[in-house]
Amino acid sequence: MRVLLVEDEQRLAENIVAALREVGLAVDHAADGETGSHMAEQGVYDAIVLDLMLPGKSGQSVLHDMRHRAIHSPVLILTAQEGKESIVELLNAGADDYLSKPFDLGELLARVKALIRRGKGTSTSLLRMADVELDTVHQTVLRRGETIDLSPTEYRILEYLIHRPRAIVSKQELLEHLYDFAWEHHSNVIEAHISNLRRKLNLAGTEPLIETLRHRGYRLTGGAPA
């Protein structure tokens, strides 16, 4: 999952980016409203963390322009303001959640993850697909009750696919949502990770879970998610 952080405060941004990356999210950072707005409009973010007081373009206008251009990424607002009116206004303008500064980093992570889940149409932190169970809080994967040990990238690919059951997900889409600008990304890296993921998920007597469609991408099969 890929998150955009729009925050002008350098040190705070550094900490938030580090924390989001620690929980396996790809993070891009914009230090001002104008840049943030441009980045958000690419539409590749699964969640956006937006500070309100930004130099140049304010957080409010970033949010407004984004929603105006039909970018539906869930938005978490960071604010140091107390006024309830402005919060109500922001929620009405299309924000999904807000957090007051100084916030708890753990809470920020939990809220961002919840926003990503809700953005994908899931409300629990436990995702199921056929006999695979994915715990997004502890980042563990079980198949038929057996723990499957995945690398962070493999886990992220599986999480992304589980969020889009039976949809064809292209390599490009995976690249866009799993990697931020800080990564060197090549499509053959994806192929390698998918192959590893398949091997690890393939327990004795189970059906193959990930289907490859030539030139089109990947699809998670095996019944409806619980």
Place this chain on the structure above:
Amino acid sequence: MTTPSVSITRRLVVSVLLLELLAAVALIVAITVHERHVQLKAFDASLAGDAESLMGAVQDAEDQGDNVMLDLRGVQLNKHAVYRVEDERGQVLGSSGDPALLSRAILNPPGFFEAKAGQIGYRLFVLHGVRTIDPGKPTGGISHKIRIVYGLPVGHVWHEVIEAIRFFAIATAILLGVTAILMVVLVRRHLAPVHELAYEADRISSRNWQFDAPLSAKKTVELRPLARALEAALLRVHLSFEQQKRFTSDAAHELKTDVAIVKSSLQLLSMRRRTADEYSAGLAQSLDDFTRLERTVEKLLTLARLEQPAESDKGDGTQPSCSLRNAVEEALHQSRPLAELKRIEVDVEALDAAAIALDGRDALLLCSNILVNALQHSYERGKICVKLARRGTDVVLTIQDWGEGISEEDRPYLFDPFYRGDISRSRKSGSTGLGLSICKAICLRIGGSIEIANHPAGGTLVTVVLPAYKRISTTRELSA
């Protein structure tokens, strides 16, 4: 202790009633004098008339000695009247009343006078006349010189006067009562604009600054200045309140952000188990973040202190003073590493001796803030020019750089707390946005000024004008 309340209505009513009362008393006195005069005149006329009647009642006695007698038939006399009629021989022809009073009174020359008999005061009239018996006779008749004293108790006159006074006193009392009631009603009605103004003013609160003086108050000549003053004062208070509110909100924002950084640094560090090196780097980073929080708090406190009235500088009431030249030299010394880092040439054009009424630390803060600002906004290998000169009773410090200059957009807000123009001036450059606010507060504190402008050569020119310290002996001592 409660302040005794004063009512304008009451004062007005009491004043008018007192004036009316005074006028009424004066009127009554005048009436008394006049009435007494009129009554006495009438009284005297009646006395004279009655005396003439008595004279008329002196008749021929038809006796041998051609004497006269008093014949009172047909003469109507007041029942309280006293009189005595004598002929030239002292023969009493008729008398009524206190003989002692009358025998004495009849000796008075003709005319009016007053006398007392016991408790009763009388006004008396003495009339001398001649009565001729048988004037038809060839001898020409016999003339008798008649003396008459006639009097009436004077109390009657006073009774009339008192009656008149009573009438006027009652009329005045009624008039005063009616006036008082009318006054209260009218004054209340005419003071209504004051109440309306007060009502409107009472609605002002920190939530509602809307104040429009009622039309009635604006139309009233006496209230117009008050209404205008209220409107103007309110506008100033509102602006200052808004400024204060903005400052508080900005300060809270800054502090919260700094706290958020510190908190997130520590939380990030504790998210999972880390290596000793990671912990050590994380702690060092957290310490840096703390230092920044500390610096923000310190600057906020400095600004708050500087914006306090200057009287509280020292307990003993003496003014602080220092040499601005020393402060500039110290600031130059402190900023040398930054200048060397950016290879900026710092050119000191002049450094006149200049004592100012500022605490040494504040003077240094002022100089180093401006200098560091100039260095930060200069290009590498640039130049800065510092000049300190006396100009009349002022001390002028100018610091010129050939850097990026300031945008016209930012100019009005440069001294606002927490204002950081474009992104390059934002927090990441390490500024708290309080430096220039602090400079301005320092200058204003001693009645000086600070201005920032772009100069034609490109770059910024900061001009600080401060009044020179007044005590000459100290100036010499400091500039030495």
